[in-house]
Amino acid sequence: MAVDAGAAVPVANVSRSRPVGNEVLVSVRGLKKHFPVTKGMFRRKVGAVRAVDGVSFDIRRGETLGLVGESGSGKSTIGRTMLQLEKATEGSVVFDGIELVGLAAGALRRTRPRMQMVFQDPHASLNPRMTVSSIVGEPLLEHGKSSSRERQERVEELLGLVGLDPTHANRYPHEFSGGQRQRIGIARAIALNPDFIVCDEPIAALDVSIQAQVVNLMEHLQDLLGLTYLFISHDLGMVRHIADRVAVMYLGHIMELADVEDLYGDPRHPYTRALQSSAPVPDPVVEATRVKIILEGDIPSPSDPPPGCPFNTRCPDAVDRCHEEIPVWREVAPGHGVACHLADG
Amino acid sequence: MNSPQPVLQVSDLTTRFNMEDGTVHAVNGVSFDLADGEVVGIVGESGSGKSVSMMSLLRLIPMPPGEIVGGEAIFEDADLLSMGLDDLRKVRGGRIGFIFQDPMTSLNPVLTVGYQITESLKVHQPGRASELRERALDLLKLVGIPSPEQRLQSFPHELSGGMRQRVMIAVALACRPRILVADEPTTALDVTIQAQILELVKDLREKLGMAVIWITHDLGVVAGLVDRVLVMYGGQIVEEAPVDEFYAEPRHPYSQGLLASLPSAAMPGQRLVNIVGQPPDLRAPPTSCSFAPRCPHVFDRCLQENPTLVQVSATRRLACWLDSGRDGPNHGR
Numbered sequence: 099m100a101v102d103a104g105a106a107v108p109v110a111n112v113s114r115s116r117p118v119g120n121e122v123l124v125s126v127r128g129l130k131k132h133f134p135v136t137k138g139m140f141r142r143k144v145g146a147v148r149a150v151d152g153v154s155f156d157i158r159r160g161e162t163l164g165l166v167g168e169s170g171s172g173k174s175t176i177g178r179t180m181l182q183l184e185k186a187t188e189g190s191v192v193f194d195g196i197e198l199v200g201l202a203a204g205a206l207r208r209t210r211p212r213m214q215m216v217f218q219d220p221h222a223s224l225n226p227r228m229t230v231s232s233i234v235g236e237p238l239l240e241h242g243k244s245s246s247r248e249r250q251e252r253v254e255e256l257l258g259l260v261g262l263d264p265t266h267a268n269r270y271p272h273e274f275s276g277g278q279r280q281r282i283g284i285a286r287a288i289a290l291n292p293d294f295i296v297c298d299e300p301i302a303a304l305d306v307s308i309q310a311q312v313v314n315l316m317e318h319l320q321d322l323l324g325l326t327y328l329f330i331s332h333d334l335g336m337v338r339h340i341a342d343r344v345a346v347m348y349l350g351h352i353m354e355l356a357d358v359e360d361l362y363g364d365p366r367h368p369y370t371r372a373l374q375s376s377a378p379v380p381d382p383v384v385e386a387t388r389v390k391i392i393l394e395g396d397i398p399s400p401s402d403p404p405p406g407c408p409f410n411t412r413c414p415d416a417v418d419r420c421h422e423e424i425p426v427w428r429e430v431a432p433g434h435g436v437a438c439h440l441a442d443g
Numbered sequence: 444m445n446s447p448q449p450v451l452q453v454s455d456l457t458t459r460f461n462m463e464d465g466t467v468h469a470v471n472g473v474s475f476d477l478a479d480g481e482v483v484g485i486v487g488e489s490g491s492g493k494s495v496s497m498m499s500l501l502r503l504i505p506m507p508p509g510e511i512v513g514g515e516a517i518f519e520d521a522d523l524l525s526m527g528l529d530d531l532r533k534v535r536g537g538r539i540g541f542i543f544q545d546p547m548t549s550l551n552p553v554l555t556v557g558y559q560i561t562e563s564l565k566v567h568q569p570g571r572a573s574e575l576r577e578r579a580l581d582l583l584k585l586v587g588i589p590s591p592e593q594r595l596q597s598f599p600h601e602l603s604g605g606m607r608q609r610v611m612i613a614v615a616l617a618c619r620p621r622i623l624v625a626d627e628p629t630t631a632l633d634v635t636i637q638a639q640i641l642e643l644v645k646d647l648r649e650k651l652g653m654a655v656i657w658i659t660h661d662l663g664v665v666a667g668l669v670d671r672v673l674v675m676y677g678g679q680i681v682e683e684a685p686v687d688e689f690y691a692e693p694r695h696p697y698s699q700g701l702l703a704s705l706p707s708a709a710m711p712g713q714r715l716v717n718i719v720g721q722p723p724d725l726r727a728p729p730t731s732c733s734f735a736p737r738c739p740h741v742f743d744r745c746l747q748e749n750p751t752l753v754q755v756s757a758t759r760r761l762a763c764w765l766d767s768g769r770d771g772p773n774h775g776r
Contacts, residue, residue: 378663
């Protein structure tokens with residue numbers, strides 16, 4: 099069985115079983131999240147970590163938007179700020195017509211069941227002293243009006259949905275493997291029939307053979323329940339597989355956003371090209387011949403970003419203008435946006 | 444199967460951990476050779492025994508509860524597993540260098556980078572302070588650290604993750620080792636930084652001509668770096684092949700499943716191929732094939748006997764009853 103792993107997949111005829119319309123479910127505009135840097139015993143503010151520094155994008159109902167970037171690029175902060183787990187510094191997040199930024203606590207709480215989160219580390223995100231049944235049933239208790247009998251039935255149904263044995267409902271998280279624990283986290287996230295789930299590196303802590311199981315489960319649930327995902331990951335290969343559109347982040351900014359095959363087949367931003375080039379290809383024949391773009395240096399600190407384009411310190415193509423002016427977002431092709439002075443439209 | 448005189452010959456290495464709730468069979472009879480200047484990739488998932496087997500070679504596992512039950516590791520005409528501790532200390536960090544996964548926890552946070560590099564030089568190749576400093580400086584230049592003079596005075600927390608890993612490599616290379624063992628050195632790094640480190644290691648290997656054992660779970664990294672692949676599962680090597688042959692035609696069902704489950708192997712819009720089930724429980728003694736519960740080709744013998752690693756072609760070894768060229772029909776691909 100030869101695995102043709104490195105070959106490019108055909109760009110056309112991407113058929114997906116689920117319908118993705120043009121209806122926008124989540125709309126993010128000019129979102130900023132700055133964390134204050136304080137000093138001294140009076141916690142005097144001496145600066146700010148500009149984790150997310152003005153991003154705008156839409157997520158359509160039923161689609162998966164992939165969000166890729168390196169550590170410190172702000173991708174997790176976007177997810178958390180969108181769900182109002184962090185208070186936005188500036189900007190707006192409209193979820194199905196409701197402005198979430200500044201929404202009153204009661205109204206926000208009524209919206210919460212519709213937007214959920216799956217976390218990276220299935221060891222840290224499940225309470226070790228709660229049984230699986232109470233972990234998965236907790237959202238039902240908080241937001242539902244069901245009897246304990248109904249809850250029990252729903253928990254068993256949910257465990258079945260995510261491929262766990264419902265008779266294990268009274269076990270504790272440590273009795274499960276990493277992949278199974280992530281299934282528990284997914285069951286909890288879908289318990290209240292949400293529309294939208296932020297998946298924050300859901301497979302990063304899992305073994306290779308288990309990653310595919312969890313991704314397949316997430317795709318299955320998406321088809322079954324009509325879910326919309328924001329899939330945050332640093333694994334470009336997996337994002338290419340699961341996402342409909344992909345946004346590339348660097349230092350708090352979105353550098354490029356396009357349909358998945360456009361982004362991988364025709365990347366316009368030098369950072370996107372470098373990122374793709376850095377990802378090793380599991381094929382020794384391809385690896386032996388391909389020319390790699392090796393970026394120099396490290397990602398700058400988000401508390402002290404360079405003037406101009408955030409990528410200018412590492413960009414192989416940077417010109418004077420890149421050090422002075424922040425590139426404005428523009429469409430270089432239908433649905434293909436990029437923030438770079440040099441990208442040609 | 445390698446060039447005439449291997450630099451390292453490991454045979455039947457077996458490591459167990461005697462825990463309160465039973466014995467963990469972490470490494471079960473691992474045997475392989477490493478040729479001078481060769482780069483070998485050890486691929487496996489967490490719990491496959493890839494790190495423990497390499498740590499066992501230098502007796503770096505905590506003992507107890509760890510116990511090296513048996514085996515031999517011949518390096519420069521001596522057995523690493525039975526030699527005295529004083530002799531072993533001369534090998535560790537001297538003739539065999541080690542790089543660990545997380546540079547933040549393997550560097551001492553209260554000592555300067557310069558001190559940590561010269562520390563191993565002092566032990567293995569003593570010299571005057573000014574000479575040592577000079578060599579530390581050369582090493583920092585070698586691993587591509589900008590403004591090395593200042594960096595000698597830096598503490599680990601003042602460096603980024605990529606820079607710390609470069610320091611780790613400098614420490615490991617300080618005494619010009621014949622073998623460099625790298626345990627997932629790029630797993631904690633971002634891809635653009637990983638690419639830098641991989642290029643650096645390839646470059647250094649050519650410059651210094653050392654053999655490298657690269658432990659990883661990343662099949663992409665292995666493809667571009669190594670000469671030969673060893674796949675571990677359940678504490679055993681289940682397949683060994685030259686890198687080109689391995690990717691062109693993996694023969695162990697686990698290797699096949701692993702390569703097929705990569706997202707790059709799936710067609711758009713299709714589900715990924717996955718390996719069903721969970722990783723093995725190493726508390727069970729290895730009396731049957733540890734992959735049998737997840738294997739699509741499992742048959743009676745797999746559950747009764749543990750297949751040993753045997754030579755199936757001039758370049759390949761395999762531990763599988765189905766396709767060992769000894770028994771049964773060669774089907775399943």
